[in-house]
Amino acid sequence: MKFFSFAAMLGLLALSAPAAAQSGITGNWLTEDNRAVIAIGRCGETLCGRITRILVPTEAGQRDVNNPDPNLRNRRIEGSRVLTGFRFDRGQYRHGQVYDPENGRSYNARLRLNRDGTLRVTGCVLGGIICQSQNWTRR
Template sequence: MHSLKLVAVLSAAVVGLISVPAHAAGESALGYGVWRNPKDNVRVEIKSCGATTCGVVVYASPKAQADARKSGYDTLIGQQLLREFEPVGNRMMRGKVFVPTLRVTLVGTAEFLDARTMHAKGCVLGKLICKSQIWTRVETVTASTGRAPS
């Protein structure tokens, strides 16, 4: 049972923290932007962290925040969950995923289906137990128009 919980947490972190390739997103930098998990209880901003890509939590629901506090963190907001992510092929990235609720750093991968959709997969025990989710890019609202860019 503990292994299944680990996979679920890992997958949530992996899926929420990986970006879409620049050519698919139409952006100058690899997958930069905000992504939400399927339940929209965690959102992560993907951005440059020097020579690699990272992801920082910019929104967490009250339940996600409570889970982080139980693990010894004052807040989930601002935690860098995606670390040292780099492209490893066409529409694929790999890097380190920090899982605050378990206080571990694991390897994660993602496949980018299109500019707004990402399929992430996390496995434990040598790929014997795996979990995957589909995450969605969040449209950002511009200050001048109050609308999402087209």
């Protein structure tokens, strides 16, 4: 009987682990260069992130002037979505995109909560051959 209770508890923990992991990165994050605050939260079935505050003004007057879509070049960067489509998979958030308003490019990306509480944001090109990472801190 005690084995069944222990096994049932392990089963419940296993079922709740993905939900707990998904909520682990939601909230406000300060970028590594201390230039912006990104709010990460649910967007339907995935997680996404928006710039909620720009801490260092840009030369472009806070506009998305490098966006590849000419119709979006006049939009304000503050409030724009820079993380999209992340799903929890094998201990990290994968299958997403990160948009860099400084150069107007999007990159395949993954997010991982580090043991020290920082968030590792990794963007890649060429199918993951070339990657660059930043560590964001919770704000």
